[in-house]
Amino acid sequence: MSSFLASRSQLRSWTRAVAGRCELIGPRREGLSNWNYGPLADGEELLPEGYRPSVVPPGRLMAPDQEVLFEFRRDAEGGIEFVPAAAKGERILFGVRPCDLRAIAQMDAVHAEPPADPHYAANRARTRVIGVDCLRPCDERAFCAATGSLQQREGADLFLTPSDDGYLVEALTEAGRTLAAEAGWPACPDAAARRERAEASRPQPFGRALGAAPEALPEILRRSYDSPVWAEYAERCFSCGTCNLVCPTCYCFEVCDELALDGRSGARLRTWDGCMVPDFAVVAGGHNFRPGCAERQRHRVKRKFEYLTERHGLGSFCVGCGRCGRQCTTGIDILDMVNAIVAAEVPA
């Protein structure tokens, strides 16, 4: 049996027990209207009303900014010793929405492509993911149904669906089944019917619509390489890279060294970087292989809807969370841009 029913209070007492033995991370309100994933304190509400996608996607915890790749120390003879990074403990990432589950599953594939990234793999392996379904759009920016991520389950160990006063809990992995067994929730005899009822309660249409099916976009984008739309959007873009930093499927990074004050020891770090930043493709000597803002926008959009999608075959790598449009200073929204491309491409 891998379906259970848990009331809100049962869920809360479970997370309280879990938080005693490992880190519990979940969505928390920051300021008046922002959300971010962070350590959940005892007594904090698990799934409060009014959640909007966190500013920083939860999947970014698998490859955090300023992650240490290795530490080094210079010995007395001038040699170099490497200090392996200490292993980190298990953690539970609670309350991950389908759009972010889709992104996590896609990032798993990206980082597993040989040669695999061992740092991502280590963080992923120590994280149990508890997903939760969305029965209404989080806000007016969402277009997860259009990108096909609303149905995403893969990536979660346990998946919660609001049902009556509590939650239907489905265990999707061996780790999830272990967690559920420890929690001791009662089995759910009518999981399929509850799931159907929950899904049927969703408003239609669910969020915004794409101007073309995601499967058609790679070809449309290829034909639109020289579209004037790129420049129209670039005109009001500051090239600040915020859209990259808040995207759940952006994972580009810069590498740098930090030296301790003793001058003998230090660490190699990777820091988040983004293809919208003007010097992203600059080489030694100063040549910039992507100098124009319009071509950087094109690259970002093609990466989401064409390049990564075709390379990994896991659906649209834009998961429709709406974060880039929500955070952009000038309101550049990737959905608007793609729809403008589609509209310019296919005359009405």
Place this chain on the structure above:
Amino acid sequence: MSGAAARLERDPYLPQRGRIVEKSALTARETYFRLELEHPLGHGPGQFVMVTVFGVGESAISITCGPHGEAWIELVVRRAGSVTGVLHGLEVGAIVGVRGPFGHGFDLEEFRGRDLLLVAGGLGLVPMRSLILSVMAEPGHFGRMTLIAGARTPAETLFRDELEAWRERADTQIIETVDRTEHQPWDGRVGLVTEPIPRLELDAAKTRVALIGPPVMYKFVLLELATHHAIPAESIFVDLERRMRCGIGKCGHCQINQLYCCRDGPVFRYAELTRYPEALR
């Protein structure tokens, strides 16, 4: 599995130690280094490594020696930023980090039994040397070799003694050229690397071409080749430069449309690049 392979398997971000055992200035900006490594790299021509100056950072550097199975490599480094700047100041005996080899280099099978036209602009001669030494290590297996080596000024020319020695070999034509002499002594040609191309005698069906140089060079060399010699795009190989930070197709900086220069390249068959508008811009 060799030690190096096991290490790469374990953590592709962790460098091995390399000790500088030889260092000499080639020009005002370029310095030659020979490093002794912990494990053999087993590199091929056209591959590159990531070189660490601990505490400063890491830079992608072309390998300039030909393939061999031993635990050393030769690099030529241009002083261009903080990492290469500090590297230039290191003395013999100093320890640096080396990751790699990375990328797809030149496939010698494509060149065996063929005539070779090699065009190297500026620092492009550094990785080209790894191909030239591979060819010379197998006498009789390749046809005629023509090398056009260009530099901006006589003071910026590289490996002149070796070019002299290669010139002595049968079936080898070396054309050295500088963009301008700037009143420095010079006994070679003056002009761009494109200028000797029209008058070359090439058997188009039998020739394989390798191009390595600054971004601006490719378009004009390809134009000259197309105008004066009917060499098919399948027979032309280009070694492309991009910003590289990880070497394993993850960090995103080297992307050329959907290609990752560090992993899918840096050497590409020209015919395969026509679908990628960012490649030769």
